[in-house]
Amino acid sequence: MLNLTEKDGNVILKVKVQPRASKNELAGILGDAVKLRITAPPVEGEANKAVIRFFARLFKLPQTSVQIISGDTSRNKVVELTGVTLKEVEDQING
Template structure:
């Protein structure tokens, strides 16, 4: 049985650099991964850049990263196929 990790991201588009800033807690008390991308939030460009950033940082194909909710929002629900949340945390700590 394969693992699928679902988690939330707080995205800042139009940043100076593509980077992952680490884990935080949002106003609802749920963990969120803070990310920044250079791409602007125009026609889904920031979402494509986010998927590419996550895939590269996690060493997984871009096709394994899906944005489930929040296409037009800074807060997004994301799923990464074939990795557990523990796998994701471990890989981000090493990158």
């Protein structure tokens, strides 16, 4: 079951990142996290930047509205989105 929370108008979600994938895409739900494939390698923050860019484009937000609040050096991250509703995130993730 996907773990999404809304706090102070922001949506917080868990993300499992697979770096060096063939393309950037949502790859379903893995446990309580969204699985995200990213083409960037996991070096020098490149994968983190790609995660931020991906969610910003997906939800049509400025990159400053997407923050990795936990897991900078891990494949398991917690991402905070500002400027979207819980329903918008659920709809986009569930297809």
